[in-house]
Amino acid sequence: MHEMSVALSVVDQVERAARSGGASGVRRVTVEIGELAGVVPDALAFCFGLACAGTVLEGAELVTRSLPGRASCTDCQRSWDTGMPPDLLCAVCRGGAGVLLSGRELRITEVHWSTPPTAPDSSPVPRSEES
Amino acid sequence: MCRTVDLRQAVLARNTMAAGVLRAELTARGTTVVNLLSSPGSGKTALLERELTLARERGVTTAALTADLATENDAARLARSGVPVKQVLTDGLCHLEADMLAGHLHDWLPDATRLLFVENVGNLVCPASYDLGESLRVVLASVTEGEDKPLKYPTAFGLAQLVIVTKSDLAGPAEFDEAAFRAHVERVNPGVEVVLTSVRTGEGAGVLVDRALAAADGDAVHAPVMARAEA
Numbered sequence: 440m441h442e443m444s445v446a447l448s449v450v451d452q453v454e455r456a457a458r459s460g461g462a463s464g465v466r467r468v469t470v471e472i473g474e475l476a477g478v479v480p481d482a483l484a485f486c487f488g489l490a491c492a493g494t495v496l497e498g499a500e501l502v503t504r505s506l507p508g509r510a511s512c513t514d515c516q517r518s519w520d521t522g523m524p525p526d527l528l529c530a531v532c533r534g535g536a537g538v539l540l541s542g543r544e545l546r547i548t549e550v551h552w553s554t555p556p557t558a559p560d561s562s563p564v565p566r567s568e569e570s
Numbered sequence: 571m572c573r574t575v576d577l578r579q580a581v582l583a584r585n586t587m588a589a590g591v592l593r594a595e596l597t598a599r600g601t602t603v604v605n606l607l608s609s610p611g612s613g614k615t616a617l618l619e620r621e622l623t624l625a626r627e628r629g630v631t632t633a634a635l636t637a638d639l640a641t642e643n644d645a646a647r648l649a650r651s652g653v654p655v656k657q658v659l660t661d662g663l664c665h666l667e668a669d670m671l672a673g674h675l676h677d678w679l680p681d682a683t684r685l686l687f688v689e690n691v692g693n694l695v696c697p698a699s700y701d702l703g704e705s706l707r708v709v710l711a712s713v714t715e716g717e718d719k720p721l722k723y724p725t726a727f728g729l730a731q732l733v734i735v736t737k738s739d740l741a742g743p744a745e746f747d748e749a750a751f752r753a754h755v756e757r758v759n760p761g762v763e764v765v766l767t768s769v770r771t772g773e774g775a776g777v778l779v780d781r782a783l784a785a786a787d788g789d790a791v792h793a794p795v796m797a798r799a800e801a
Binding site for chain 2: 441444445448449451452453456460466470475476477478510523524525526527528534537538539543545546547548549550551552553554555556
């Protein structure tokens, strides 16, 4: 189970962003989890609670959004739900010239935090490229 | 005051970045990394010992790093091949991460190592999510594990660039259905090569070294559909 490593990464990334944004506390973190990402949302939620202890995220709620696996065939342009376990072969062409449209996401989308009234209004956090 | 910030960060971005840096550094010094994933007991170490011996006999400078939760048994077995071997104990952690690997290679990886084989922790779940800076990712499964292994662990098999079936000498007694196994692999990873091996009979001897050398020479390596997710 690597959900603890994932939870620690989430907390680390949110903590950095919260600190640079002058946040005094983080209330809610939203994470998108693709069906094929290999991460179990319930296990992540459990680990997230532990990983938040003693950080600016202490007591924060984790909201997870599941994204279905979707693939498309580059030959016939058909797209389909991959299901789980995924079927990445085009039912028409039976070829492997496909691409995965979604399903492997594991990303923090939104963070809801509070700032002390006296804190200077922080600049927006720059969007970073996803890998 | 409360605000909602649109963060949009990939959770594993740091690992992916560290893996990219490691891959570039190792490529610059002429080293190609092969990441080996499998369940515990699939025969990773036995196959690797054979392949390391073959590589040494063929004059290919090779090294191996093996990761386990506990014991140095695997390093002792791999060292019989005569190539430099390092044991990493993860103290319970179920997978290797790129910065951990980089830390272990520092001060150990011999100069002029052409191929570095990394035997990941025996686990088909967690290691699948972590790029280690490899140029070839290999997933192994033994014939005794069942034909549906690729469906039970679709992320591991779906991201493999080479699938190796081990213990093929036991295929008969285990009633291993090779066609079904291949169909299951094809479903989660269309086009990936599947090779049967046996350390006992010598079937598939040298395949790991051959494919690793091809990757090192810059030959095109299989690009899994799952890895083409964000193209």
